[in-house]
Amino acid sequence: MIDAKRAIEAAIRSKEKWDRSHYVGASEIGGCPLKIYYDKTEDDGFRGNGKTERGHALESAVISLLKRGGMDIRHYDNGHTNKQKEFSHPDYPVTVHPDGIIFGHRKRPHKRDPARTVTEPFKVAVLEVKTVGTDAFRSLSEPSASWVTQTRFNAFMAGVPSGLLVAVDASDLENVMSWELEAMTEVEAAALLEKAKRIMAAKEIGIEPMAEPSADNCRWCGWKERCERRWIPDEEAKENEAEAPEIEDAVEKMNRAKALKDEAKALESEAKPAILSAAQEHNAARLKAGSFLAIVEPRKGRVTLDTKRMLADHPEIDRAAYEKQGAPSVAIKLKEIG
Numbered sequence: 517m518i519d520a521k522r523a524i525e526a527a528i529r530s531k532e533k534w535d536r537s538h539y540v541g542a543s544e545i546g547g548c549p550l551k552i553y554y555d556k557t558e559d560d561g562f563r564g565n566g567k568t569e570r571g572h573a574l575e576s577a578v579i580s581l582l583k584r585g586g587m588d589i590r591h592y593d594n595g596h597t598n599k600q601k602e603f604s605h606p607d608y609p610v611t612v613h614p615d616g617i618i619f620g621h622r623k624r625p626h627k628r629d630p631a632r633t634v635t636e637p638f639k640v641a642v643l644e645v646k647t648v649g650t651d652a653f654r655s656l657s658e659p660s661a662s663w664v665t666q667t668r669f670n671a672f673m674a675g676v677p678s679g680l681l682v683a684v685d686a687s688d689l690e691n692v693m694s695w696e697l698e699a700m701t702e703v704e705a706a707a708l709l710e711k712a713k714r715i716m717a718a719k720e721i722g723i724e725p726m727a728e729p730s731a732d733n734c735r736w737c738g739w740k741e742r743c744e745r746r747w748i749p750d751e752e753a754k755e756n757e758a759e760a761p762e763i764e765d766a767v768e769k770m771n772r773a774k775a776l777k778d779e780a781k782a783l784e785s786e787a788k789p790a791i792l793s794a795a796q797e798h799n800a801a802r803l804k805a806g807s808f809l810a811i812v813e814p815r816k817g818r819v820t821l822d823t824k825r826m827l828a829d830h831p832e833i834d835r836a837a838y839e840k841q842g843a844p845s846v847a848i849k850l851k852e853i854g
């Protein structure tokens with residue numbers, strides 16, 4: 517049987533993931549550093565889906581329409597041959613791939629025959645195309661901050677004065693909005709380049725960078741299920757109480773987890789003395805019982821620093837200079853309210 521659905525699913529599954537593990541791209545650079553870190557250190561298995569394929573196909577269709585309408589667009593991905601141009605920064609771990617480069621044309625005198633003129637192309641802007649679902653397109657009046665950052669940063673990296681950001685309704689390519697945006701200045705771009713450098717350094721040493729949670733950043737983040745930093749209550753939220761019947765199941769699980777931890781603690785304190793006594797009696801650190809081997813392992817005591825005494829003996833040490841602030845996170849406590 518000819519099975520189109522299976523063929524499409526197999527094609528998507530077999531796609532190679534675009535390897536961004538060694539650099540930060542323009543579409544991510546404005547986002548949450550922790551999300552970028554997770555994207556580069558952990559494979560979420562996502563290779564795209566039907567929706568992302570539709571997005572790519574529509575972007576190609578939009579570029580093709582813009583070209584047929586008279587724009588000179590080069591270095592774009594036509595869906596068959598990836599001709600997309602890549603711009604890498606020489607000093608920072610940043611590489612960008614604008615959707616296309618728009619060229620203008622100007623006349624200049626011919627080099628050998630100044631009486632004649634020749635037309636020469638020159639880079640005018642980078643192109644960034646976004647396809648949006650019909651409902652989202654209807655409510656769109658301004659481009660999102662992340663689109664603006666991406667387009668302006670791409671223009672900076674490509675060394676062109678501006679970027680053309682085009683948003684189209686995925687159901688009707690004649691529904692178009694576009695914004696011409698100035699390339700990022702050196703100063704603006706420097707902040708993002710430094711941010712990329714810090715994220716890649718964090719990746720090298722395996723320490724998570726600070727999160728930048730926000731409604732925009734966290735809404736579509738693939739890591740939000742496991743991320744404890746997506747929401748830290750502010751002073752107002754700390755005082756608020758709300759009815760939340762939707763978490764009854766989750767609260768029940770937390771309660772069970774707490775009971776299991778308490779039970780584990782009680783079981784351990786019952787079992788440990790019995791095993792130790794038997795080990796001493798047999799003068800053996802390895803004891804067989806049923807299908808288990810209990811091993812009594814000596815552990816060295818933890819070495820700790822008596823900071824109070826050290827600071828008293830050395831008042832010249834500036835404690836604040838050696839303090840390290842850990843990343844904020846949340847803990848969830850349960851309180852029985854009857």
Ligand code: SF4
Pocket residue numbers: 548549550551727728729730733734737738739740743744745746
């Ligand atoms: S959920 Fe929010 S804070 Fe957490 S990694 Fe994602 S974007 Fe960052």
